[in-house]
Amino acid sequence: MANTIALGTLVPNIGTGTGGFIGSAVNPGDHITFSLGLKSDVGGSGNVSPPITLGTITFALTSLSAKFYAVGAPNVFLGELTDGQTKTFANLLTGDYFIDVTGTSANGLGGTYSLSLLSHAASAPGPAGFLFVGGAAAMMASRRRRQKAKLALA
CATH class of the missing domain: 2.60.120.380 (Jelly Rolls)
Structure with missing residues (x-):
């Protein structure tokens, strides 16, 4: 046992x-x-x-x-x-x-x-991890704005 x-x-x-x-x-x-x-x-x-x-x-x-x-x-x-x-x-x-x-x-x-x-x-994620996530979010927001602008012109 x-x-x-x-x-x-x-x-x-x-x-x-x-x-x-x-x-x-x-x-x-x-x-x-x-x-x-x-x-x-x-x-x-x-x-x-x-x-x-x-x-x-x-x-x-x-x-x-x-x-x-x-x-x-x-x-x-x-x-x-x-x-x-x-x-x-x-x-x-x-x-x-x-x-x-x-x-x-x-x-x-x-x-x-x-x-x-x-x-x-x-x-926990350090500063570099937060910068990566923040940068990715900024790129996605920028892309979304460009797509909206294209749709508005069409």
Whole structure:
């Protein structure tokens, strides 16, 4: 049975880290929940932790998979983050999200992992974007005036 880890609402520009022990029959994976209070870009990275040896038993993961979803009816798959990878999920809307973390154990006993998340407010169009939109609107207005003038002369 998977453990559920509730991170709460992510605060922009403040990193959130979590991790756990997965990959065994006791805990095949973790279910991590979080919310966004504003439209955000969320970056994440996941890593398999180094092997832990206790006596003659070694706990180690050989792979890690963190699948990101937006909560909905149905849930929306956003993408996957694997061991050693960093990925950004852009323009996520306010709301609830979850990550299902699974891994493959070297010997069936499980191992540990770490997952880091960082949210940033999604970027709004800058001055160049507004100039582009404004210029396009001015061109359309000018064209419309010319077409009206042609129709009036005809």
